[in-house]
Amino acid sequence: MTSEEDFARALRASAELAPAPAGDLLALNAELRGRNRVLRRRAAGASAVALVATAGCALALLPWGTPADVSAAGDTPSAAAPTPPDGFMSHTLRSLLPKEGKVDAQKISSTDRSMTPSASAEYDDGHGPAQVGVTAERVVTPLTDADPALQCPDTLEQPTTTCHVTARPDGSRLVTAAKAPRWNGDTRTWTATFSTPDGRMIRAFEIVTGFADDPDREQPPLPMDGLQKIATSDDWKPAFDQLPPGRVFTEPVTTEQVAAALREALPAGAVFDPGKDTQNVPGRIHGTVTLNGRTSNVVATVAHNWQYGLPGDERVRFQQMGSTANIHQTVNGIDAFLKKIPLAGPGHTPETQGTDWFAAAQFPGRTVVTVKLWTPGTGNQHATGPGALDEDQVVALVAAANWSHA
Amino acid sequence: MDRTTTTGNHPEPLEFRDFAAARGRHLVRTAYLLTGGDAHLAEDLAQEALGKLYGSWRRVSRMANPAGYARTVLVNTFISHRRRRSSGEHVTDTFVESAVPVADPALRLTLLHALGELPQQDRAVLVLRYWEDLGVEETAAVLRLSPTAVRSRASRALSRLRDRLGSEYAELARI
Numbered sequence: 001m002t003s004e005e006d007f008a009r010a011l012r013a014s015a016e017l018a019p020a021p022a023g024d025l026l027a028l029n030a031e032l033r034g035r036n037r038v039l040r041r042r043a044a045g046a047s048a049v050a051l052v053a054t055a056g057c058a059l060a061l062l063p064w065g066t067p068a069d070v071s072a073a074g075d076t077p078s079a080a081a082p083t084p085p086d087g088f089m090s091h092t093l094r095s096l097l098p099k100e101g102k103v104d105a106q107k108i109s110s111t112d113r114s115m116t117p118s119a120s121a122e123y124d125d126g127h128g129p130a131q132v133g134v135t136a137e138r139v140v141t142p143l144t145d146a147d148p149a150l151q152c153p154d155t156l157e158q159p160t161t162t163c164h165v166t167a168r169p170d171g172s173r174l175v176t177a178a179k180a181p182r183w184n185g186d187t188r189t190w191t192a193t194f195s196t197p198d199g200r201m202i203r204a205f206e207i208v209t210g211f212a213d214d215p216d217r218e219q220p221p222l223p224m225d226g227l228q229k230i231a232t233s234d235d236w237k238p239a240f241d242q243l244p245p246g247r248v249f250t251e252p253v254t255t256e257q258v259a260a261a262l263r264e265a266l267p268a269g270a271v272f273d274p275g276k277d278t279q280n281v282p283g284r285i286h287g288t289v290t291l292n293g294r295t296s297n298v299v300a301t302v303a304h305n306w307q308y309g310l311p312g313d314e315r316v317r318f319q320q321m322g323s324t325a326n327i328h329q330t331v332n333g334i335d336a337f338l339k340k341i342p343l344a345g346p347g348h349t350p351e352t353q354g355t356d357w358f359a360a361a362q363f364p365g366r367t368v369v370t371v372k373l374w375t376p377g378t379g380n381q382h383a384t385g386p387g388a389l390d391e392d393q394v395v396a397l398v399a400a401a402n403w404s405h406a
Numbered sequence: 407m408d409r410t411t412t413t414g415n416h417p418e419p420l421e422f423r424d425f426a427a428a429r430g431r432h433l434v435r436t437a438y439l440l441t442g443g444d445a446h447l448a449e450d451l452a453q454e455a456l457g458k459l460y461g462s463w464r465r466v467s468r469m470a471n472p473a474g475y476a477r478t479v480l481v482n483t484f485i486s487h488r489r490r491r492s493s494g495e496h497v498t499d500t501f502v503e504s505a506v507p508v509a510d511p512a513l514r515l516t517l518l519h520a521l522g523e524l525p526q527q528d529r530a531v532l533v534l535r536y537w538e539d540l541g542v543e544e545t546a547a548v549l550r551l552s553p554t555a556v557r558s559r560a561s562r563a564l565s566r567l568r569d570r571l572g573s574e575y576a577e578l579a580r581i
Contacts, residue, residue, distance in 0.1 A: 008536040010578040014514040018438035019445045027426035030453045034460020
């Protein structure tokens with residue numbers, strides 16, 4: 001090569017070998033990531049939201065997947081829908097925070113025109129700051145115990161210090177929960193989730209970030225009744241004006257049916273034990289699976305009417321859900337993917353940190369199956385070694401033909 | 407090469423999806439060069455960079471040069487990323503579909519391989535200077551380096567490529 005121009009020409013020629021993804025699909029996938037980033041930033045640590053963000057949108061794969069996940073699939077509010085003014089969410093949040101504390105003006109943000117309007121702020125009561133925020137969503141109606149959003153977090157998946165579910169006389173539900181740190185220095189999260197019979201849900205949260213050997217404060221700046229006051233305020237109503245109506249609940253398969261299908265789909269010799277805990281909801285089962293002397297925790301879901309009633313093509317939404325997967329496979333005509341989700345912890349490098357395995361498969365007729373597998377480690381941490389099933393077995397499990405008949 | 411035209415503030419904000427669909431391919435190409443020909447990582451980085459823009463799109467869309475900002479975010483994402491695929495996904499002799507006839511794939515792959523062996527910042531300097539066609543000052547601004555550092559890195563990187571490629575270096579000029 002004789003000159004810089006020659007090098008530039010060679011570089012341009014080499015760039016032609018780059019992949020040429022469809023622009024629209026690339027844009028949709030980027031938007032999906034962006035929305036997830038926003039959710040993580042605004043509601044990081046809030047149990048259900050964090051589950052969606054880190055566990056591969058497990059809730060989204062249920063038939064009652066929240067509007068947050070719908071928006072991730074690319075659906076946006078109609079242009080004709082009334083919209084709250086700019087800054088509505090952050091303004092409302094600020095107005096509901098106790099005046100004796102201090103809000104950092106540089107660290108308050110608002111997402112007003114979204115399928116999940118949200119706001120977050122750094123609030124300091126004089127004893128250290130916490131991230132305080134809210135998200136607004138629509139949930140399916142009528143409110144039902146089958147909706148994970150109205151239940152305490154599954155303690156198998158999410159270590160939880162306390163959780164209370166209150167059904168109010170007017171039909172509304174209030175769920176208050178405190179997430180336990182997984183390790184020394186992990187964040188502590190408190191949430192108050194209020195749902196009304198007409199399908200409005202406000203989740204208020206507080207997050208305190210700690211560092212190893214620098215203990216978090218045990219209590220957040222806002223006590224739980226303060227968080228409840230924010231979640232139950234009528235001031236949030238305008239945020240729902242732009243959101244489409246919530247979906248109507250459709251009966252999912254029973255827990256027993258999911259358990260039976262899981263047992264049938266497991267590889268020969270594997271044993272599933274649902275344990276004695278009853279913290280399961282229809283369409284979902286959790287327990288342990290043991291094979292060749294190794295035992296891992298497992299959560300499986302099956303939905304025959306996956307995201308029924310939502311606009312757009314569910315196959316495209318499924319592809320988007322798997323856009324960041326590590327493995328894509330077609331097993332007997334069934335599209336499946338597997339994500340390896342690393343869980344950071346103190347002293348862990350990317351090579352040694354614990355891993356969650358999340359797999360999903362889409363069957364003909366809107367049936368979607370998910371399987372999450374992980375091996376518990378010390379305390380609340382996840383183990384780094386191999387689990388009861390390897391990657392191929394997890395993919396084969398989630399794509400087993402018998403799920404269609406669950 | 408795609409060019410970014412700076413025309414002052416847009417009269418109306420761009421839609422995110424329109425922007426991402428229009429610029430995505432170019433960002434993937436830039437990422438492909440930055441990664442030394444890792445197709446999967448290139449798509450991943452381009453998506454990640456666009457995803458980062460999404461969160462502040464209202465502000466970004468009103469910038470004079472959203473495409474330039476997207477390029478900066480991509481380069482920073484590349485430099486700060488930790489390789490998640492430990493097995494590595496490197497250039498192979500299996501080619502993705504391309505509208506351009508691939509007459510000399512081996513040479514191009516050789517160049518990509520060699521690029522991939524350079525330090526990340528040196529690669530970024532070369533890609534910004536010779537693919538994005540940025541000046542020394544602009545490249546320095548994107549990478550937060552001094553113009554002198556950009557010049558020395560570019561010179562050193564080209565020299566390394568020349569040493570690494572030997573006689574093939576001259577052949578590349580005839581691509």
